[in-house]
Amino acid sequence: MSQEVSQKQTPAETDVSTETDRDVMIDVRDLRTYYDDGGLFGGTPVKAVDGVTFDIRRGETLGLVGESGCGKTTLGRTLLQLEDATAGEVRFDGVDITSLAGDELHEWRRNAQIVFQDPESSLNDRMTIGEIVREPLDVHDWETSRARQQRVKKLLDTVGLQREHYYRYPHQFSGGQRQRISIARTLALEPDFVVLDEPVSALDVSVQAEIINLLEDLQDEFGLTYLFIAHDLSVVRHICDRVAVMYLGNVMEIGPTEELFTDPANPYTHSLLSAIPEPNPTVDRDRITLHGTPPNPRYPPSGCPFSTRCPARIRPEAYQDLDDELWTGLNTLRDLLNERKRADRSVRDRLRAIVGSDTRFGTVEETYDELFGDLEVPSHVQSVLDEIATHVRAHDESEALTVFDEEFGSVCDGEPPTYHATNGGGHESYCHRHTDDYQDVDAVLENRHG
Numbered sequence: 001m002s003q004e005v006s007q008k009q010t011p012a013e014t015d016v017s018t019e020t021d022r023d024v025m026i027d028v029r030d031l032r033t034y035y036d037d038g039g040l041f042g043g044t045p046v047k048a049v050d051g052v053t054f055d056i057r058r059g060e061t062l063g064l065v066g067e068s069g070c071g072k073t074t075l076g077r078t079l080l081q082l083e084d085a086t087a088g089e090v091r092f093d094g095v096d097i098t099s100l101a102g103d104e105l106h107e108w109r110r111n112a113q114i115v116f117q118d119p120e121s122s123l124n125d126r127m128t129i130g131e132i133v134r135e136p137l138d139v140h141d142w143e144t145s146r147a148r149q150q151r152v153k154k155l156l157d158t159v160g161l162q163r164e165h166y167y168r169y170p171h172q173f174s175g176g177q178r179q180r181i182s183i184a185r186t187l188a189l190e191p192d193f194v195v196l197d198e199p200v201s202a203l204d205v206s207v208q209a210e211i212i213n214l215l216e217d218l219q220d221e222f223g224l225t226y227l228f229i230a231h232d233l234s235v236v237r238h239i240c241d242r243v244a245v246m247y248l249g250n251v252m253e254i255g256p257t258e259e260l261f262t263d264p265a266n267p268y269t270h271s272l273l274s275a276i277p278e279p280n281p282t283v284d285r286d287r288i289t290l291h292g293t294p295p296n297p298r299y300p301p302s303g304c305p306f307s308t309r310c311p312a313r314i315r316p317e318a319y320q321d322l323d324d325e326l327w328t329g330l331n332t333l334r335d336l337l338n339e340r341k342r343a344d345r346s347v348r349d350r351l352r353a354i355v356g357s358d359t360r361f362g363t364v365e366e367t368y369d370e371l372f373g374d375l376e377v378p379s380h381v382q383s384v385l386d387e388i389a390t391h392v393r394a395h396d397e398s399e400a401l402t403v404f405d406e407e408f409g410s411v412c413d414g415e416p417p418t419y420h421a422t423n424g425g426g427h428e429s430y431c432h433r434h435t436d437d438y439q440d441v442d443a444v445l446e447n448r449h450g
């Protein structure tokens with residue numbers, strides 16, 4: 001794990017986390033989990049979780065959503081100390097578990113368990129169901145052998161399986177039943193907290209509801225607290241009390257589920273929700289198309305993590321009314337310039353020699369044609385593009401980026417946002433637009449995409 005971290009303002013440092021009526025079980029402060037690459041990329045780590053601060057309240061289900069690769073699983077695993085935190089704290093009932101090791105960590109693990117997405121691969125096919133569910137009891141040397149067997153049989157009842165299943169093998173069960181086995185195993189040591197990592201994504205739709213119902217029943221029966229990681233926003237809306245929206249290792253927004261779904265604050269949440277088909281055709285919701293892919297988590301933007309794709313990105317005064325497609329092209333150009341700046345030239349040359357030409361690093365004329373060929377580019381924009389092109393031809397991407405940022409840059413590219421309370425009730429969003437200096441997110445999205 002790398003120690004390359006920088007301090008960022010967190011909700012704890014703003015005035016938004018001062019509610020007194022909540023019963024916090026897990027308190028996460030400026031948590032970072034970086035993966036080192038063993039030197040392959042010059043020692044630049046993947047910043048899978050890059051400074052998140054939030055809490056999980058006793059007995060609640062907190063949803064964690066976001067695109068593939070944004071760091072959800074890494075965050076869930078770090079909360080359980082299955083990954084080492086690079087920096088920050090995870091306080092579990094007041095104890096910072098990132099500093100636990102050896103016997104203390106082993107003992108603490110009883111409290112916190114995980115259910116994985118894929119019941120096909122997460123169960124050992126050579127063990128019987130009884131052995132699988134009993135394993136955590138064996139590892140923790142729980143009571144007597146006979147008591148363990150009794151406990152496993154009871155757990156099989158609890159999750160809707162039969163005691164006779166004790167001697168069967170996983171391959172004799174369907175996907176839904178296998179997930180029930182995983183859940184039984186998870187509950188063996190009576191944990192307080194369970195990370196559910198996409199627990200129904202691999203299951204048939206017809207079975208998903210059964211497992212969701214089971215998870216809800218178990219939560220009521222045993223007073224469990226869940227972190228529910230999911231892609232499927234409709235499932236999240238159904239089961240979660242609050243939701244945290246993650247992007248590129250950051251929590252962009254967190255708030256009560258219904259409020260977040262009906263009145264999202266952050267442009268990224270708007271974009272995610274916009275991608276869900278609206279079941280009610282009378283509801284008029286903006287359609288926002290997210291362009292491009294998230295940046296490489298080794299090289300996140302220095303300002304807002306979402307700045308390169310944000311549909312509500314703050315623009316310089318002179319370019320408020322610039323055509324949206326042209327802005328998208330300019331954003332892509334900036335990404336390409338950054339990539340070129342990072343790429344080792346010898347690697348680029350070798351790549352060209354192997355594949356003939358590498359379009360991502362084609363000539364500046366080709367790139368401009370691809371990005372702006374079909375668009376009407378105002379002359380003042382064209383003259384800046386020409387200046388950028390001159391620096392690119394001279395292989396001076398840094399200077400090209402300086403020219404770009406001086407002309408087209410804004411606070412979104414230059415400075416990380418801070419968290420702002422929206423609507424009260426612990427609803428917070430990480431965006432520059434939540435200050436009086438800028439038009440608010442709803443208004444700008446309505447103007448640009450309404």
Ligand SMILES: Nc1ncnc2c1ncn2[C@@H]1O[C@H](COP(=O)(O)OP(=O)(O)OP(=O)(O)O)[C@@H](O)[C@H]1O
Nearest residue numbers: 035046048066067068069070071072073074075297
């Ligand atoms: N062991 C690892 N070593 C290096 N990089 C990793 C490792 N595990 C994850 N990553 C990287 O960390 C980033 C976050 O991955 P993670 O699996 O946490 O995201 P995710 O949101 O859970 O994605 P998905 O929804 O696809 O499961 C990704 O860029 C991923 O490639």
